[in-house]
Amino acid sequence: MIINGIGAAISKAGVFGPFLFGAGERALLPFGLHHILVAMIRFTEAGGTQVVDGQTISGALNIFYAELKAGTAISPAATAFLSQGKMPTFIFGLPAAAAAMYHCARTENKNAVKGLFISGVIASAVTGITEPIEFLFLFVSPMLYVFHAIMTGLGFMVMALLNVTIGNTDGGILDFLIFGVLQGTKTRWYLVIIVGIIWAFIYYNVFKYVIMKKNLMTPGRAVLQNQAVQGEFDQKKSKKTQYDTAAILAALGGKENIDSLDNCVTRLRMVVKDANSIDADKLAALGALGVMKLDEHNVQVIIGTKVAAVKGALDELME
Numbered sequence: 001m002i003i004n005g006i007g008a009a010i011s012k013a014g015v016f017g018p019f020l021f022g023a024g025e026r027a028l029l030p031f032g033l034h035h036i037l038v039a040m041i042r043f044t045e046a047g048g049t050q051v052v053d054g055q056t057i058s059g060a061l062n063i064f065y066a067e068l069k070a071g072t073a074i075s076p077a078a079t080a081f082l083s084q085g086k087m088p089t090f091i092f093g094l095p096a097a098a099a100a101m102y103h104c105a106r107t108e109n110k111n112a113v114k115g116l117f118i119s120g121v122i123a124s125a126v127t128g129i130t131e132p133i134e135f136l137f138l139f140v141s142p143m144l145y146v147f148h149a150i151m152t153g154l155g156f157m158v159m160a161l162l163n164v165t166i167g168n169t170d171g172g173i174l175d176f177l178i179f180g181v182l183q184g185t186k187t188r189w190y191l192v193i194i195v196g197i198i199w200a201f202i203y204y205n206v207f208k209y210v211i212m213k214k215n216l217m218t219p220g221r222a223v224l225q226n227q228a229v230q231g232e233f234d235q236k237k238s239k240k241t242q243y244d245t246a247a248i249l250a251a252l253g254g255k256e257n258i259d260s261l262d263n264c265v266t267r268l269r270m271v272v273k274d275a276n277s278i279d280a281d282k283l284a285a286l287g288a289l290g291v292m293k294l295d296e297h298n299v300q301v302i303i304g305t306k307v308a309a310v311k312g313a314l315d316e317l318m319e
Helices: 002-012 014-031 034-043 060-070 083-104 107-127 131-137 144-163 173-183 190-214 227-235 244-249 278-286 307-318
Strands: 049-052 055-058 256-265 267-271 290-293 298-302
Touching: 002 034, 002 055, 014 034, 014 083, 014 144, 034 060, 034 107, 049 298, 055 060, 083 107, 083 131, 083 144, 083 173, 083 190, 107 131, 107 173, 107 267, 131 144, 144 190, 244 278, 244 307, 256 307, 278 290
Parallel strands: none
Antiparallel strands: 049 055, 256 267, 267 298, 290 298
């Protein structure tokens, strides 16, 4: 009901609609419910209704694809809810946040966390997959995530006010090039770069200030006190996944605790017999970015972009 209410508010909010959509979608992401809001805006009347080539089309993404196919002018009202709104944050803001977290890491830990940040930046900037970076700070500082959600919403609103017309869904460099630059200056793609530089400056300075001021334990800032234990985990890492999947399975309560196991782009999604049997601290030590116990039986473990390999290794172990 709350998500339906947000969708109704977005459709009636005028210039603030894109802000509500962008901020709302980020706010729902940690709970895995953002797809509901996204689908509502992309495919129903909540995302607008227009006549394209003699047909009545509803939903922002449907309108964009219909206009692209018909060769007509792209509607700013439709693209206001699409890729362009994500680009200041996904291509510029989150990579700047990752740079701030890296610069705040302890000198002796920087080499250990460098790959984590680089892979997260590539996933966010190129493909629009942001969770590998977002889950590095979400659990450490929910307030930084609130800031991130607001900035994402502002990115949508600013792009809409500037009449940028870059569609599609991902919000990474690929969308920027294919649906922005290659379509010519009529998309006003160059404004994304100008706004993005401002977003990068804001993200970097806010993250660095808050991390240092609050002494937040973002990756690389903790003093490694359990090097012997971590070394034991490192020796058992699978060559295929770079994770100790046997230890991960044990931390999940063993195969007898798992009723079903699946994965999305960055998370293991499980139905378990007892969520309280899962050792979140041990999973964190083994490389998990976060553990979300949705209720007594539904659990999500955030791994990152190598989650499919981890899931496959766990399946082999359980078989």
